[in-house]
Amino acid sequence: MLGLRVIDFSTLLPGPLASLVLAESGADVLKVERPGMGDESRHMSEALFAMLNRGKRSIALDLNTPKGRDAALSLIRDADVLIEQFRPGVMTRLGLGWEDLRQINPRLIYCSITGYGQTGPLASVAGHDLNYQAEAGLLDSCHGLPHVLVADIMGGAYPAVLNILLALARRDRDGRGCHLDVAMADNVFPAMILDLAERGGAGASQVNRDFFMGASPRYRLYTTRDGRRMAVGAVEGRFWARLCELVDLPEALRDDRRDPKATADALAQRLASRDAAQWDAVFAGHDVCCNQVKTPEEAFASPHFAGRGVFSHSVLAPGRSEAWPALPLPLASSLRDPERIRKAPALGEDQGHGWLGNV
Known part of the structure; x- marks a missing residue:
């Protein structure tokens, strides 16, 4: 992943976790955050923000202004991957939609992560992890609230990484970028393989879900x-x-x-x-x-996970001296770039550095 440039407009969990996987494998990830506010997770939990955003850089841009939009466009021209997590249509209204950006960077891999996808009756409906699990039927077999964020992580972040890597591999062959529509509710269904198998057609050998x-x-x-x-x-x-x-x-x-x-x-x-x-x-x-x-x-504290190095590295939050255990990621150790995962950025601390020029 060395040399890969990723520009990340997402907040909270799905998009930041996807770009974290890329950052830990050596990609140069730039967070584009709102001036003054930044990623909402900065205000929810310092540990949560640090875990999800270690090894990244941060700039603050007001995308509703011509200056902020122009600065974003200058960055996108040299980017390999863009990750965004707005509702469908928001990036287009800002002048940063796929059809706009493919004109200035035809090799761009543009990944949109949403709850219900870019199309369909629910495309514009607001929701969170619990809502996507409910809509997909996953909660039907649960008693009480689930303790894992299945839709955010297994339905959003990991499918985003998978599709980005496949798109990059295809780009190596044909030189073309593409728009990836990652819908968290859609991607919950693989976790329901037993329910789907039970619905096999007449005469099919069925799995006993119960x-x-x-x-x-x-x-x-x-x-x-x-x-x-x-x-x-x-x-x-x-x-x-x-x-x-x-x-x-x-x-x-x-x-x-x-x-x-x-x-x-x-x-x-x-x-x-x-x-x-x-x-x-x-x-x-x-x-x-x-x-x-x-x-x-x-x-x-398990000796097994300690022996495998699952919690072997730590992360620092901006302005803090104490470290937290870094979030374990599904990366083989040979693919990790350990020098890039120690610190999470302060809001806007990378304005004007590196490939950012004078932005």
Whole structure:
């Protein structure tokens, strides 16, 4: 990614996370922020802003003024990638839409991240992660609010990176840029593969969605004596058979197809007879696909993740001396540029530097 220039007009999470992946792999990422205000995440959480914007540069431009627009155009002429997260039509009204910019930079990869896409009845509707999950049907199987931002991250940021990289690879062949329409609600559907498979046509072999939703004793959570939980994912027969042996489940109940509820109740009683740590000791060294549900704090301190270097680097917020753990990203270690990920920029601190000229 060395030499790749990315200009990022996005705020909050999806777009900044996408450009963070590019920055960590060595791209030169420039945040274009509102004067005085900047990215909204600056005011929500210093740690959140620092985690999402380390290794980037920042300038402040008022895009509603001719001066600000002209400055943006001068930057875009030399950019490889543009990321924006406004509602459809906003960049066009500012004179910075795809049709405008392809005239001055035909090699530009222009990535638009929105909730519902550039077209369709919901294109202009406001929303956030919860709304996109609700519209796509993902929340139907949830009880209460989800604790993960599926639409923002898996539906927005990561598909944006994927499509940008594919577009850059195609540009290497034909020299042409393109407009990428990344819709978070659309991209939630791959996470619903079980629901989609269950809708197979007549005669098709279908997947039992309910199996993975707690209907089977082999795939659910069980509470231990000390109030912790064990995650049983013993889908395959060999794992299930070994688990039944180790917990001493009655032989008559090990065939969970006969009476799944009775088997589940019996397994629940067995696992409730000991503390979680005791079961961890029983299962150690055995392939049973059963482990204790960790708290986030326990996971962050896990020797496994520490040994893999998942939390091995840190980030500094503007004006702060204490560091926070950097946000782990799905990048192979050989693709990371560790010198570029330590510090998040102060608002407008890079005005007039580097490839920015006198902007």
